[in-house]
Amino acid sequence: MLPFSLLFLIIGVSYALCPSYQCKPRTMPFKDNICVFYDEHTLTYRINPCEDPFQRYCIFNPLQNSTCSVSSKKSLIQKYPGEKCSTDEDCRYPYFGGCTDEICLGSIKDGYCSDSSFCSPGLYCKYNTCISQLQDGDQCTYDYECQNGSGCDGNICKKYFSAKLNEEVNTCKDNVNYICESTLCYTNATTSFSYCITPLARRNKSPECLSDNDCYSRVDRKSGVMLKSECQCGMNPDGKQYCGILPGDVEFMYYIRHLKKWYNSTEVKNCNTLRRDARQCIEEHWDEDEAVKLIFYKERVVNFANIQENDYCAETVLNADFFVLAHKMGHLTVENPHEILGSSQGSVIWLGLSLIFLILN
Ligand SMILES: *[C@@H]1O[C@H](CO)[C@@H](O)[C@H](O)[C@H]1NC(C)=O
Ligand SMILES: *[C@@H]1O[C@H](CO)[C@@H](O)[C@H](O)[C@H]1NC(C)=O
Numbered sequence: 001m002l003p004f005s006l007l008f009l010i011i012g013v014s015y016a017l018c019p020s021y022q023c024k025p026r027t028m029p030f031k032d033n034i035c036v037f038y039d040e041h042t043l044t045y046r047i048n049p050c051e052d053p054f055q056r057y058c059i060f061n062p063l064q065n066s067t068c069s070v071s072s073k074k075s076l077i078q079k080y081p082g083e084k085c086s087t088d089e090d091c092r093y094p095y096f097g098g099c100t101d102e103i104c105l106g107s108i109k110d111g112y113c114s115d116s117s118f119c120s121p122g123l124y125c126k127y128n129t130c131i132s133q134l135q136d137g138d139q140c141t142y143d144y145e146c147q148n149g150s151g152c153d154g155n156i157c158k159k160y161f162s163a164k165l166n167e168e169v170n171t172c173k174d175n176v177n178y179i180c181e182s183t184l185c186y187t188n189a190t191t192s193f194s195y196c197i198t199p200l201a202r203r204n205k206s207p208e209c210l211s212d213n214d215c216y217s218r219v220d221r222k223s224g225v226m227l228k229s230e231c232q233c234g235m236n237p238d239g240k241q242y243c244g245i246l247p248g249d250v251e252f253m254y255y256i257r258h259l260k261k262w263y264n265s266t267e268v269k270n271c272n273t274l275r276r277d278a279r280q281c282i283e284e285h286w287d288e289d290e291a292v293k294l295i296f297y298k299e300r301v302v303n304f305a306n307i308q309e310n311d312y313c314a315e316t317v318l319n320a321d322f323f324v325l326a327h328k329m330g331h332l333t334v335e336n337p338h339e340i341l342g343s344s345q346g347s348v349i350w351l352g353l354s355l356i357f358l359i360l361n
């Protein structure tokens with residue numbers, strides 16, 4: 001246990017190092033179009049909304065001052081096949097017919113490709129040729145070869161989130177497999193069979209933390225798997241830290257339930273296979289309210305620490321995109337969280353949050 005305590009002692013010290021994010025005092029002068037002034041001595045970001053209507057965007061630079069600018073986008077987004085456009089130049093691959101009926105065309109069936117981003121929706125790239133995405137049950141190597149809502153489990157296409165609790169799966173890397181309803185799995189070292197396990201929520205009620213040590217999940221009784229998420233700095237005035245969201249936390253349940261709905265929609269088939277969960281394609285093709293919900297739920301999981309207890313300036317200047325979504329959510333009908341927790345033993349996806357998995361025996 002000793003090395004562990006030492007490790008956490010070091011992480012614990014970093015608590016004091018989380019910066020504070022707050023509105024600038026009214027008396028403090030800001031020059032040179034500065035919207036965020038970084039004070040490296042007190043580790044404080046002092047924020048001021050941009051007032052010039054021609055330079056209203058504040059592009060945040062960590063550990064530096066930030067200035068107001070004309071555009072919120074750092075560079076032009078080039079659209080994939082299946083995404084909306086107004087001119088040929090908007091498309092990544094304008095030579096496949098460009099922007100036709102406001103949609104970027106891609107390489108057609110049996111047409112040339114160097115990777116799957118070249119192909120029209122419904123196709124993927126194999127041996128430099130666009131061919132139809134595989135059916136469930138077909139042999140595969142990568143997720144993008146399988147259809148819309150399906151991934152490659154070992155070497156077979158299966159629907160995401162379709163394997164129930166205790167059901168066997170072919171692969172289990174770092175305890176994660178999207179084919180499992182919970183997204184979590186376990187490999188029995190004796191038999192080397194893998195199976196799906198229950199979703200694991202944070203053990204502590206409050207997400208606030210001082211170190212990763214506060215961010216353990218409960219232990220799965222059957223397999224002994226326990227997860228730990230990272231204790232992350234937020235963007236609040238007090239330098240508070242929050243645990244990353246775990247598969248099994250209610251925020252995750254909301255996200256996964258809605259992602260399932262997207263993958264089961266007819267609209268997902270309008271997306272290039274590599275863009276199946278890209279915000280761009282979801283917003284352009286799905287019902288507007290449904291798209292707002294899915295993107296809100298996802299952002300809440302991904303940016304959980306950053307959006308907690310923001311003051312007015314952090315909210316409107318640094319996390320405006322999220323809080324605009326949150327405002328729109330206020331007008332939409334949303335499912336009751338108890339229904340979600342009750343109805344699923346876990347419909348959860350893995351997001352690449354950095355977790356440490358400990359197998360207790
Ligand atoms: C931020 O701006 C202030 C005032 O203009 C300046 O004194 C300071 O050096 C700047 N800090 C950084 C990190 O550029
Ligand atoms: C692993 O497999 C062995 C042999 O079937 C079984 O006895 C054991 O309970 C299994 N362990 C877990 C954690 O599933």
Ligand SMILES: *[C@@H]1O[C@H](CO)[C@@H](O)[C@H](O)[C@H]1NC(C)=O
Binds near residue numbers: 260261264
């Ligand atoms: C998927 O869509 C079909 C038809 O629209 C519907 O009957 C089914 O309940 C949906 N499944 C899920 C998991 O949403």
Ligand SMILES: CC(=O)N[C@H]1CO[C@H](CO)[C@@H](O)[C@@H]1O
Binds near residue numbers: 148149159263265
């Ligand atoms: C989950 C889902 O929507 N699957 C669909 C994928 O695409 C095929 C063919 O277009 C449909 O048959 C599936 O229902």
